[in-house]
Amino acid sequence: MEEHMPGIALDSVAIFQRKVSTFSASYIADWRDWISTPPHAKPARLGKILRKWQACRPNTMRRDELSAGHEPPYLDDLIAQAAPHVEVLSTFDIAQFSPIGDRAYVLALDALWNVFEHLSYEGRARAGLAGSVGISKAVMLITDGRVGPAFDSEVRSALKIGKISNASEWQNALLRVSEDIQAFEKEAGLAFSTAKPPGFEALENGRVYDMALGPR
Numbered sequence: 001m002e003e004h005m006p007g008i009a010l011d012s013v014a015i016f017q018r019k020v021s022t023f024s025a026s027y028i029a030d031w032r033d034w035i036s037t038p039p040h041a042k043p044a045r046l047g048k049i050l051r052k053w054q055a056c057r058p059n060t061m062r063r064d065e066l067s068a069g070h071e072p073p074y075l076d077d078l079i080a081q082a083a084p085h086v087e088v089l090s091t092f093d094i095a096q097f098s099p100i101g102d103r104a105y106v107l108a109l110d111a112l113w114n115v116f117e118h119l120s121y122e123g124r125a126r127a128g129l130a131g132s133v134g135i136s137k138a139v140m141l142i143t144d145g146r147v148g149p150a151f152d153s154e155v156r157s158a159l160k161i162g163k164i165s166n167a168s169e170w171q172n173a174l175l176r177v178s179e180d181i182q183a184f185e186k187e188a189g190l191a192f193s194t195a196k197p198p199g200f201e202a203l204e205n206g207r208v209y210d211m212a213l214g215p216r
Contacts (some may be wrong), residue, residue, distance in 0.1 A: 007213050008157045008185035016184070017197035024212035027053075030205070034141055040157060042077040050119070055134035059123025070121060078115055082142055085111040092146045092204040095185070095192045097178040106171060109147070112139050113167035132164035140206060148206025149177065149213060156215060158213040177209060 008016055030049050041065035051061060065074040073081075088108040097105065116138045119130035130138075137150040149155045151164055151173055159180070162198040164170050181192045188195060198209055203211075 003192045007155075007172045008176070008209070009187065011184065011193050012213075013188050013190070016188075016195055019212040020200055020208055022216050024215045025216065026209075031145075034144045035144065043079055045080065045141055046138065047075050048138060049136065049141065053137055056120040056123075056130050059125055059130065061120045061121035061130075061134070062118070073118060075119075077139075078118060079142065080114055081115045083192050085109075085115070086142055089143055089146055092143070092206075092208060094146070094148060094174065094178055095181045097174055108112075109139075109171055109174070110167045112142075112147075113170060131171055136170065140210065142204070143204075145204035145207025145210075147174070148204070150209030152214070154215055155210065179210065181205070191215045 008019075011019070030052065034045060044067065046059065046068075047063050050056065055061065055152060060070075062068065062070065062073065062075050062078070065076045066074075068074050078100075085108040088104055089112075092102075092105055113135055116135040117126075117129045117131075119134045119138055120128060122128040125131065133150065133152050136148075137152070140148040140150045151161075151170070156162070156173075157174070159176060161173055161176065162171055184195075185192055190207055192208075193201075196203070200208060200211075
């Protein structure tokens with residue numbers, strides 16, 4: 001991992017709120033679609049959103065069982081495999097994440113990396129497996145925003161961190177995010193959750209942080 005600089009640590013509350021409020025409207029619509037999707041339709045929706053977000057490029061991403069033209073596992077299977085680990089993370093808060101104090105979270109995150117690196121199954125990158133961009137986007141969705149941000153190039157650039165190649169580096173990046181949030185809270189004098197702009201209060205902290213650093 002490269003040396004990093006603050007993502008939001010030096011932002012005023014007003015600047016932070018403006019960043020969140022001006023996040024891409026298209027991505028906001030995708031998120032609303034995801035949250036409103038019933039469980040039985042989640043596999044198809046996950047695939048639709050992740051393909052739109054180009055999560056696995058240049059590799060070929062798996063599809064849900066009903067529309068797949070490939071061998072298993074399907075997205076349905078990946079969601080099922082992820083379910084017990086998502087349950088462990090039901091109380092995860094990126095603002096308080098600690099790899100030392102939350103061993104169960106670390107194990108769950110390790111497991112989710114192993115599950116979602118199979119989002120893609122063929123292609124010229126990583127012997128066909130998904131990388132950190134696809135994995136972190138899938139995990140952010142499947143945890144309804146608790147585990148975020150998604151570490152695409154914009155977020156990594158904002159945090160001044162390099163490419164993420166494995167689960168350990170991903171967790172180090174999440175820890176960096178947590179530290180950034182805590183620095184913001186100290187500077188602002190209020191909790192991250194209460195600094196969210198009006199209309200975004202119900203969103204999980206990981207999702208809101210993603211919006212602060214993501215595409216406009």
